Amino acid sequence: MSVYIDQMGRPVELPASPRSIVSLVPSITELLYTLQLDDQVTGITKFCIHPNNWFREKTRVGGTKAIKTSVIQELRPDLIIANKEENVKEQVEELAQHYPVWVTDVNNLADAMEMIEQIGAITSTQSRATRLISQINAAFSDLQNKNRDVKTGYLIWRNPYMTIGSDTFIHDMLGRCGFKNIFDHTTRYPAIDTWQLAQCDLLLLSSEPYPFQQKHIDELQAELPNTRIILVDGEMFSWYGSRLLHAPAYFTSLLQQL
Template identity: 40%
Template sequence: MQPRAVDAAGVAHDYAGADARIVSLVPSLTETLFALGLERQIVGRTGFCVHPRNKVRAVPKVGGTKAVKLDALRALRPTHLIVNIDENERDTVEQLRAFVPHIVVTHPQTPRDNLALYALLGAIFGREDEAQRLSTALDACLREAAAHTFAAQNVLYLIWREPWMSVARDTYIAAMLRLVNWHTLPDVHGGSVGAARYPTVDFDDAPWLARVDRVLLSSEPYRFTAAHRDALAGDPRLRGKRIELIDGEMTSWYGVRAIHGIAYLLRRTAAA
């Protein structure tokens, strides 16, 4: 008998078997399930699960990461549901427990946590070799980042406007940025869950703003554009700071995307 795999909620999962029917409510993990070779067993996904583009179109949608269509999901008869503590509503997940036999809870908080994530999914779905290949690739990226010396930068990483919202230092995004010695401001910690992980920012009441070197405008969840960048460049409160667009998928998506995300950050710092 194979050993049981324990998820982020402390629940042990047995090997799923070849007839597993998987619904993923986490875009980055939908992509990772495909990378593990599970495309024949993925029967549902959210509308935000858009990678890999050439394959995911064939998978039925069950709403969004938070606005889940329960009846549509039920109709797919899933045996396994993949969720995330940050991205999915707890109340919704509890409702889904009524008809989904196995709910796999994930919560990576640092890039290195993806190693355990690969192992978890590989063990549950019988893709240990594929999971090991992802782990080897990620470990190589982490080693490459650790081998470099980067100039320290304080960054304001914005994920929303009206109101402006940033990220706490104990988020996955902040941990990714620290790989290249970029440190998020404000210097706050938000805990494991909740709105405090994504604090609002008032440019008129932020004494720490003077210490910011770069303002990074993420492509998600708010899709910042060059027009937003140019408008902020003219804001006297941000005078003298580099204001740049950044690919939010590369910094916030875990799973297989972490491998590409680290390489992306290394390229950005090399070009800076």
């Protein structure tokens, strides 16, 4: 057994090579797949939709905010991976009384690279993690945003409309695209009114967690005639695991449309 410090600064005692891993974080589940931990990952959430074969075959332990502890108990995990934002604190603390729980806290690209490095270390996949980090960093280095500084809003929810503040991972991704988040004076995910979006040159409607569609563009366009409104792939802006390898190409394609 070894003691590691997670991204919350908590010491976690873990076996040298965990044999039963439960992931409570969709983007990290995909990362574990990329690190080739198929045999070790035994449980995932119902929102861990990538990869599809894991979604179909792995045991589901509930939702990210509604964990079924009885199912986890049957899996007898020697490592549970959670996230400060995506999972409920009280549920994570309860699990930590019985199992080793590694808690991640990712608010920007640097945090994500640190998280990938640490998970590589605790799962004995250091070389694969190091290679992935190098590939992601190279992909982002090639991202050309041309310093657009476009005044941009990003919606994640409807009724009420909710956006993203400056301390979120999505905010960091917007900046790397050259988009100026008009709500960078706020934190986390504030609710807003439509009139506050009037200053936007560009409004991005995310595919998740709320599944915005063309009808929502039409609805908002009537109130924001001078704003360009488009649908975007929320996974590319908010998933901070191995999907980051593909995000810069998606951002480049998005920028070419503008």
